[in-house]
Amino acid sequence: MMMARELSSEEEAAGGDELRRGPWTVEEDLLLVNYIAAHGEGRWNALARCAGLKRTGKSCRLRWLNYLRPDVRRGNMTAQEQLLILELHGRWGNRWSKIAQHLPGRTDNEIKNYWRTRVQKHAKHLNCDVNSQQFKDLMRYLWMPRLLERIHRSSQSALSDADADADADDASCITSLLHAPAPLLSSPHTPPFAMAADTTSNDSTMWQQHQAQMSIAGAPPPTTTTVTQHVVLPAAAASCHQMQPDDQSFVGAAETTTCCWSESESLPGLAGLYDDVAVALPEFDVETMPMWGAVEGDDPWYTQMLGL
DNA sequence: AATCAGTGCAACCGCGCGGTC
DNA sequence: TGACCGCGCGGTTGCACTGAT
Structure with a gap:
C-alpha cells in the first residue's frame, strides 16, 4: 500500500494539497509571465505563491525557462x-x-x-x-x-x-x-x-x-x-x-x-x-x-x- | 474506421550543491 | 558545524500526435 508522502517544503509553500500538476493552462502562463514581467525572476517558491499559482516553485521555474521565456527558440535544430x-x-x-x-x-x-x-x-x-x-x-x-x-x-x-x-x-x-x-x-x-x-x-x-x-x-x-x-x-x-x-x-x-x-x-x-x-x-x-x-x-x- | 506502435516533447522527480541561520 | 532551504541539473515519465496496419 502506498504511504502518503510528506509534503516537501516547497509544496507547503505553494499551498499543500491544492497543488496543481500536469499541463499548464493559458491562465497559469499569463499569471506567471505577468508576474515575472513586473517583479523579475528568482525565489521561485515565493514567486509561485505571490503570483497566485498553485504550483511548486520548481514547476514555475521549469515552465518559464523551457517555454515562456521570450528568448526561447523553437523549431527544428539547425x-x-x-x-x-x-x-x-x-x-x-x-x-x-x-x-x-x-x-x-x-x-x-x-x-x-x-x-x-x-x-x-x-x-x-x-x-x-x-x-x-x-x-x-x-x-x-x-x-x-x-x-x-x-x-x-x-x-x-x-x-x-x-x-x-x-x-x-x-x-x-x-x-x-x-x-x-x-x-x-x-x-x-x-x-x-x-x-x-x-x-x-x-x-x-x-x-x-x-x-x-x-x-x-x-x-x-x-x-x-x-x-x-x-x-x-x-x-x-x-x-x-x-x-x-x-x-x-x-x-x-x-x-x-x-x-x-x-x-x-x-x-x-x-x-x-x-x-x-x-x-x-x-x-x-x-x-x-x-x-x-x-x-x-x-x-x-x-x-x-x-x-x- | 479502429487499433496499435513509434515518436517528440512538456513536465515531473530525485539528488546534490551552495547559501543561510 | 550541522540542519534547513532554495535552486539547478540530469534522468525519467506521461501524453498527445502521427503513421502504419
Whole structure:
C-alpha cells in the first residue's frame, strides 16, 4: 500500500494539497509571465505563491525557462546547432545545461530531448551504444563533417545572395562555434574533425575560419588538400585505420593526413560497426544528398547506410 | 474506421550543491 | 558545524500526435 508522502517544503509553500500538476493552462502562463514581467525572476517558491499559482516553485521555474521565456527558440535544430551539440556532447557528455549555454535560445531540456530522440535513435538503428567509441567515431568522421559541409555551403550561398538572410541564425550559430572562447575549440589535441577542401573551396570563408581557429588554438592548419568528400583524419588513425580510444591521444594537426575510402571499404575504425550492420560505407555525395538532420526517410545516404 | 506502435516533447522527480541561520 | 532551504541539473515519465496496419 502506498504511504502518503510528506509534503516537501516547497509544496507547503505553494499551498499543500491544492497543488496543481500536469499541463499548464493559458491562465497559469499569463499569471506567471505577468508576474515575472513586473517583479523579475528568482525565489521561485515565493514567486509561485505571490503570483497566485498553485504550483511548486520548481514547476514555475521549469515552465518559464523551457517555454515562456521570450528568448526561447523553437523549431527544428539547425545544422549548426546539431554540429555544436555533437561537438560539445563529445567534450562534456550529458552536461546539458553547459551545452545549452553555447546554443542561444535553446534550453537544456530541448537539447536533452534532441539527443535522446534523434541521436540515440540513430545509435539504436546501428545496433551500437550511443556512448560506444564506434558511434562516437561515426559522429566525428561522418555526421559532423557532413554537417560542416552543409553549413559551409549555406554560408556560401548566403554570401552570393545579397538578399538572402534566411540563414542568419545559422551563421550566428556557427560564428559562435568558430569564435568561441579558447576552451571550446582550442583543446590541446586536434579538433575532432576537419573537412578537407578542394581547390575551389580552399578560399572559402568557412574553411579559412576553421583554419584560423586551428591556428589560434596553437596548431598549424592541415597542409593537405584533397577532394571535397575526403576527411582529414589524425595521422595515427589514418595510418593504422584504427581510432585511438579517446581524444587525448589524437596527434596535433600538423601530423594530420588525408584519408579517403571507397564504396567498398569500411570507414577506418568503423569496420566492426559495419560488420555488425552488414553494410559497407556508402560514399556520400554532398551535391545530391541532404545532410543528416533531414527526415531519415528522405535522406538516401542515411537510408543506404542503414540498409533500409 | 479502429487499433496499435513509434515518436517528440512538456513536465515531473530525485539528488546534490551552495547559501543561510 | 550541522540542519534547513532554495535552486539547478540530469534522468525519467506521461501524453498527445502521427503513421502504419
